[in-house]
Amino acid sequence: MEIGQRIRNARKARGLTLEALANQVDTDTGNLSRLERGKQGASQELLTKIFNVLQLEVSHIRPKAEYAGGAYELDNIEVVSRVENRPRKGYPLISWVTAGEWAESPDNFQPGDAEDWIGSTENAGSAGFWLKVRGDSMTCAGNPSFPAESLILVRPEADVISGKYYVVEMLDSGEKTFKQYVEDAGLKYLRPLNPSYRTIEIDGNCRFIGRVIDTKMTGL
Known part of the structure; x- marks a missing residue:
């Protein structure tokens, strides 16, 4: 499952709206919506905040060289779920x-x-x-x-x-x-x-x- 879908599933399972999660991780709903739909990447800092709020565990994140500013592609993130x-x-x-x-x-x-x-x-x-x-x-x-x-x-x-x-x-x-x-x-x-x-x-x-x-x- 794509990381964006995992984030969306975890957010909905915890009863959080896009706005509620965005407020907790200091981003806007547009960025979060595009992230969940796999339309854009996210910085390691933002992903870490999201994973902490949703209690998702990250095993590793590998940066893509062509991404500036420390951004990471969604398909290079592995989320571990028991x-x-x-x-x-x-x-x-x-x-x-x-x-x-x-x-x-x-x-x-x-x-x-x-x-x-x-x-x-x-x-x-x-x-x-x-x-x-x-x-x-x-x-x-x-x-x-x-x-x-x-x-x-x-x-x-x-x-x-x-x-x-x-x-x-x-x-x-x-x-x-x-x-x-x-x-x-x-x-x-x-x-x-x-x-x-x-x-x-x-x-x-x-x-x-x-x-x-x-x-x-x-x-x-």
Whole structure:
């Protein structure tokens, strides 16, 4: 993955806007945007500031002779991520308690922190992870249905789209839940598939940890 994309992914995972990150590293949003899109290089000083803020580790940076003023080309920067060293058999199965922290800072975790590693044909990104469904609020007679103990694959940093399924953290309680996101008549909801449970109206009081893009049944 290009360094600019790595920076963008890490910034979004930490909930930082371009402006917020630019303010922290003493640059402007235009320079940062071009850097993320691979349209320009950056000085070693600026890159060091960005890596420190985003908690990315740099193994080495090699200067290009044709760059003046100590600038460096993006493709000459190697970023080390512990997540990339994970076993190549899939994505980690983690606990609900860990889910938010893993989505925000996957580099802070080691492969052994996962309960298991499970494969998927879907691309959940470098920070993707599996969760085990709790309870029956997402169980229904139709399709899809997500019974208790089934597995769901979560892709952090995914766009929020009405009708899709997400793992969400409620900011007031810190509780994490798995629901369908619905927009209707200007209002936003988290909807369970089981009609026995109530639909939750939301208005900036939650954080979307990631979108569910795959599921597996267990115990069959």
